[in-house]
Amino acid sequence: MKKISRKNFLRIASAAVLSGVTAGALSACNSASSSSAAAGSTASSAASGAAGQYIPGTYEGTAEGISSTVKVTMTFNENGVTDVVVDTSGETASYGAAAADELKEQLLAAGSAEIDGVSGSTVTSEAVMKAAKNCYAQARGEAVVTSVQLPTGDENDWLGKEPDIDEAAITETWETDIAIVGAGNGGMCAAAFAAQNGLNFRIIEQNSSVMETRHWYGTIDSSEAKKQGVAPVDRAELLSEISRSMGGRCDQRVVKTWINESAAMHDFVSGILESEPYNYTCNLTLGDEAKWPDDTQISQTKLMFPVQQVDYSSAEKPRNQVFQEYVESLGYSIDFNTALAKLEKDSSGRVTGLIAQSTDDGHFIRINAAKGVLLACGGYAGNPYMMEQLDPLGTSVTTACSYTPADKGYGIRAAIWAGAHLDAEAAPVLFDRGLVAPGVNAGYVESPSSFGGKAFPGTVGQYNPGSQPWLKVNRHGERFMNESQEYDNASHAAFQQPGHVYAMIHDANFREDVDRFHTIGCSALTRYIPGMMESQLEQYEAEGLIMKADTIEELADKMGFTGADKDTFVATVARYNELYDMQKDEDFGKPASRLSAIRTAPFYGCWLGASLLCSLQGISITENCQAKDDNNEPIPGLYITGDMSGSFFQNNYPCVMGGTACGRTLTFAIKSIKQMAGLENA
Numbered sequence: 181m182k183k184i185s186r187k188n189f190l191r192i193a194s195a196a197v198l199s200g201v202t203a204g205a206l207s208a209c210n211s212a213s214s215s216s217a218a219a220g221s222t223a224s225s226a227a228s229g230a231a232g233q234y235i236p237g238t239y240e241g242t243a244e245g246i247s248s249t250v251k252v253t254m255t256f257n258e259n260g261v262t263d264v265v266v267d268t269s270g271e272t273a274s275y276g277a278a279a280a281d282e283l284k285e286q287l288l289a290a291g292s293a294e295i296d297g298v299s300g301s302t303v304t305s306e307a308v309m310k311a312a313k314n315c316y317a318q319a320r321g322e323a324v325v326t327s328v329q330l331p332t333g334d335e336n337d338w339l340g341k342e343p344d345i346d347e348a349a350i351t352e353t354w355e356t357d358i359a360i361v362g363a364g365n366g367g368m369c370a371a372a373f374a375a376q377n378g379l380n381f382r383i384i385e386q387n388s389s390v391m392e393t394r395h396w397y398g399t400i401d402s403s404e405a406k407k408q409g410v411a412p413v414d415r416a417e418l419l420s421e422i423s424r425s426m427g428g429r430c431d432q433r434v435v436k437t438w439i440n441e442s443a444a445m446h447d448f449v450s451g452i453l454e455s456e457p458y459n460y461t462c463n464l465t466l467g468d469e470a471k472w473p474d475d476t477q478i479s480q481t482k483l484m485f486p487v488q489q490v491d492y493s494s495a496e497k498p499r500n501q502v503f504q505e506y507v508e509s510l511g512y513s514i515d516f517n518t519a520l521a522k523l524e525k526d527s528s529g530r531v532t533g534l535i536a537q538s539t540d541d542g543h544f545i546r547i548n549a550a551k552g553v554l555l556a557c558g559g560y561a562g563n564p565y566m567m568e569q570l571d572p573l574g575t576s577v578t579t580a581c582s583y584t585p586a587d588k589g590y591g592i593r594a595a596i597w598a599g600a601h602l603d604a605e606a607a608p609v610l611f612d613r614g615l616v617a618p619g620v621n622a623g624y625v626e627s628p629s630s631f632g633g634k635a636f637p638g639t640v641g642q643y644n645p646g647s648q649p650w651l652k653v654n655r656h657g658e659r660f661m662n663e664s665q666e667y668d669n670a671s672h673a674a675f676q677q678p679g680h681v682y683a684m685i686h687d688a689n690f691r692e693d694v695d696r697f698h699t700i701g702c703s704a705l706t707r708y709i710p711g712m713m714e715s716q717l718e719q720y721e722a723e724g725l726i727m728k729a730d731t732i733e734e735l736a737d738k739m740g741f742t743g744a745d746k747d748t749f750v751a752t753v754a755r756y757n758e759l760y761d762m763q764k765d766e767d768f769g770k771p772a773s774r775l776s777a778i779r780t781a782p783f784y785g786c787w788l789g790a791s792l793l794c795s796l797q798g799i800s801i802t803e804n805c806q807a808k809d810d811n812n813e814p815i816p817g818l819y820i821t822g823d824m825s826g827s828f829f830q831n832n833y834p835c836v837m838g839g840t841a842c843g844r845t846l847t848f849a850i851k852s853i854k855q856m857a858g859l860e861n862a
């Protein structure tokens with residue numbers, strides 16, 4: 181059997197570390213360098229805002245100057261602006277046009293659109309500021325509107341009201357068969373499939389580029405798995421396991437759509453990525469890398485529960501970019517800077533299309549879609565109003581942000597306005613990697629520069645070693661769980677603990693521990709990437725986020741334990757060493773291979789909460805991916821995929837079923853197109 185593509189994994193992983201990107205680019209799973217706004221952080225420190233608040237890309241904004249339209253082009257990484265081009269060439273030569281260089285320098289230095297401007301060129305300066313604001317808004321994933329303000333949510337009313345758009349303001353009409361909203365993971369797969377089938381469709385995207393690709397996707401009995409000799413999955417067992425994991429709240433027929441159709445989805449994806457001009461190689465996670473140590477109880481099969489996860493993460497171009505090129509090569513285009521404002525229905529209740537708004541100039545476009553609309557707008561993790569009101573538990577245990585700012589739930593709200601039903605249960609993707617300083621609680625802090633004025637307090641997107649099953653204790657120094665669990669278990673267990681955070685402790689032999697623990701999935705990055713943990717320990721110690729000490733007592737002091745809590749902490753470490761010596765966890769039943777000694781200095785400790793990746797609470801759908809109304813009846817003409825689709829994940833995201841989120845997103849995207857185009861029997 182072919183081994184996991186460890187070489188490729190290491191290559192990109194190391195490159196990511198070297199470039200400081202640390203694996204956010206790698207996977208779902210590890211965006212160590214991204215983060216949300218820190219409490220009290222300033223919005224405009226030299227050319228950067230709060231870390232992790234921007235969608236990397238190049239954005240263009242325009243505004244009317246004194247005699248021309250001035251253009252500002254800004255390039256962002258996830259932490260701030262890296263390049264600015266100011267085009268004021270149409271302005272008065274000796275004033276506005278000459279001010280371009282100075283305005284560019286001011287924008288780079290300010291780290292915001294608020295600059296002094298150039299005296300004598302006030303109008304041009306103001307236009308440049310306005311255009312730069314537009315770039316910032318796009319980079320934050322906000323739909324930029326000028327004429328009618330899209331409701332963006334409210335502290336007490338996340339849903340808001342459907343915008344009432346004056347007919348006279350709709351200055352353009354497009355006719356198509358299928359309208360796809362969102363050029364992300366679901367939308368781009370749908371567009372590529374529709375293009376391959378020569379369908380008549382339009383795809384709109386609020387931003388000026390396609391969304392980041394999520395590389396790892398789950399498939400069942402794919403051609404790649406067959407090629408590698410992997411035994412077929414027991415589908416009945418998988419269905420039952422997923423249903424159990426969702427507390428029975430999913431629609432098993434919807435889950436079956438992914439189970440039964442993900443192999444065909446993979447054939448479609450691989451058909452493009454493995455053909456000319458790309459010829460990429462598919463990686464399948466299998467063998468030891470899909471297998472937990474024998475004594476762990478993660479699942480009965482001891483495998484990365486039977487989902488077969490594939491990726492093209494080592495390929496030169498990410499999947500969404502390839503799909504964009506593919507779609508364009510077939511004569512289609514993506515309408516960027518075009519945001520969904522609302523859906524339109526006829527008197528029978530059928531969704532007939534939508535009204536979109538240009539994020540460039542605010543004008544409205546009616547898109548009539550004869551065969552239907554597919555919404556693929558992502559979830560609501562980037563919208564604090566929706567998070568607080570729909571997912572108070574997830575919100576209260578989160579310390580760090582790995583989500584994209586574009587995930588504001590706009591698609592969910594538009595679907596509900598059109599009569600669709602939102603599942604009742606929140607289902608956040610929470611990874612136990614939200615590093616914070618001693619004394620910081622989980623939950624939002626004030627952050628004026630962030631959408632909704634709130635952000636999570638962590639300054640590190642994901643501290644990957646947080647998922648290692650080392651000793652974890654609460655603020656009283658007490659152990660409170662078997663630490664060998666799925667990613668979100670520690671975070672959810674912390675809901676029962678003070679501050680909703682916990683400390684993780686290990687000693688100098690952490691490298692041996694990590695090898696023995698042999699966690700799989702993305703937490704294995706700590707094992708795979710040479711020197712990653714060592715360099716992070718050093719970096720985060722310097723930032724006051726990792727505590728290092730020569731004795732356990734000194735570590736207790738640095739971690740903030742005082743009085744009786746310090747005594748308890750020291751006693752807990754001693755007891756943990758005792759359990760290790762016995763090779764039996766009498767207290768919580770953790771498997772012996774996941775116990776560790778804490779005896780060799782230096783000792784390390786850190787405080788953790790959850791890092792939030794995305795929300796998976798979505799619009800209830802049928803097994804054909806059609807949106808359902810409050811009576812669980814399908815809404816004609818409206819299809820949903822991705823993070824904004826429901827009926828599947830409830831309460832949690834089972835991280836041991838790697839790639840299921842993206843796998844079902846791609847599968848449902850294709851299913852929706854097939855349904856609308858009549859390519860299969862309904």
Ligand SMILES: Cc1cc2nc3c(=O)[nH]c(=O)nc-3n(C[C@H](O)[C@H](O)[C@H](O)COP(=O)(O)OP(=O)(O)OC[C@H]3O[C@@H](n4cnc5c(N)ncnc54)[C@H](O)[C@@H]3O)c2cc1C
Nearest residue numbers: 208362364365366386391396520557558822823839841842
């Ligand atoms: C850092 C990270 C890594 C992840 N990695 C993995 C992984 O490896 N494997 C896995 O299974 N899952 C992963 N996930 C989860 C995965 O991203 C999602 O489950 C899923 O793939 C998202 O697809 P989507 O199409 O629903 O949303 P997205 O890919 O987020 O796309 C939504 C698009 O809609 C656009 N949009 C939103 N509102 C509007 C509007 N009003 N008008 C027009 N456009 C709009 C957005 O700008 C965006 O481009 C990861 C998540 C994160 C945050």
